[in-house]
Amino acid sequence: MTAQPTLRPERPFFSSGPTCKPPGWSPDKLDIKSLGRSHRSKYAKGRLKYAIDLTRELLGVPDDYLVGIMPGSDTGALECAMWTMLGARPATIAAWESFGNVWIQDAVKQLKLPDLQVLDADYGEIPDLSQIPQENDVVFTWNGTTSGAKIPNTDWLAHDRTGITINDATSAVFAMEMDWAKLDATTFSWQKVLGGEAQHGMLILSPKAVERIESYNPSWPLPKLFRLKKGDKLNVSIFEGATINTPSMLATEDYIFALEWVKSIGGRQAMFDRADANAKIVKDWIEATPWLRNMVPDPAKQTNTGVCMVFQGDWIESLSAEDQAVVPKKIASKLEEMDIGYDFNGYRDAPPGLRIWCGGSLESEDISRLLPWIEWAYEELKAGNR
Structure with missing residues (x-):
């Protein structure tokens, strides 16, 4: 028989989402000056913009990409990208675990995309991504949160591909380097690798994605939470701290704490x-x-x-x-x-x-x-x- 160990983890938090808080975290270390105030006040909006700017800096997002805060965690951000951009050309959904399969259901049952290629694989495996036509829009999960299977590289994505690339990166950012040049819409949530609070997600758009949004109007109705346009142009204020709906400023401060901790360690x-x-x-x-x-x-x-x-x-x-x-x-x-x-x-x-x-x-x-x-x-x- 194996003897009962004596040493115990000091922080026994091993959940895959929401994940463990950064070392040294405590609620009294959060800036709470924005609580009880309008999220559109100068101070609160400034904190939202600071969270966006720090995200850009730490992830090395290109200067001509946009970074915005979205409702509904990674799910809200990813579905917003799908609902606003897909349908303009043939599409491929590649999935190899639970959340990727949700995106397949969105494409098949909700959006009912007429020209759709579905690539899936069992848990622990990844489909042959080289089968994806470069002219297709593609939705994929960089890292399978529920299977532990990640893409080994982005060689299957051509630099000059004509389709839009939508990347669910929620358990990959801050753990794996993103190949930004090949990514048009990238999403993640605060609750994953950084251990932030849930409910808010990030949407990172390339110039190519912005062009698609501005030039294309999907045939299906868009819920308010997915509406990124003002008239025929992208509502850039969303990417400057003016969120689509009311954000939690407490969750925002928690996210900022995590970002500042990442910066402090290198x-x-x-x-x-x-x-x-x-x-x-x-x-x-x-x-x-x-x-x-x-x-x-x-x-x-x-x-x-x-x-x-x-x-x-x-x-x-x-x-x-x-x-x-x-x-x-x-x-x-x-x-x-x-x-x-x-x-x-x-x-x-x-x-x-x-x-x-x-x-x-x-x-x-x-x-x-x-x-x-x-x-x-x-x-x-x-x-x-x-």
């Missing part, structure tokens, strides 16, 4: 390095643990954020499918009750397994301390089922 490269180091700890442990395997078999496609793993071996395979599915739930539940680790069970629609968030807001030592506890809980569960 910017996005420091975040990349932290995520890489954290993920290596988990991946090396999976490789050394005979009863686990990475959900993504190809190392080039394995994420450095939400690392997903499934169980294998004689004992787990001796159980019924129903009992196998319960094993990761019981391990995660047991360690949560002990305040060892929170929210690291696999996503509800994914194959049964565990998912440990490794983004840059986590400390490597906390991840290292969690893993022996998982081994202990597994052995306890196995012994109780003999």
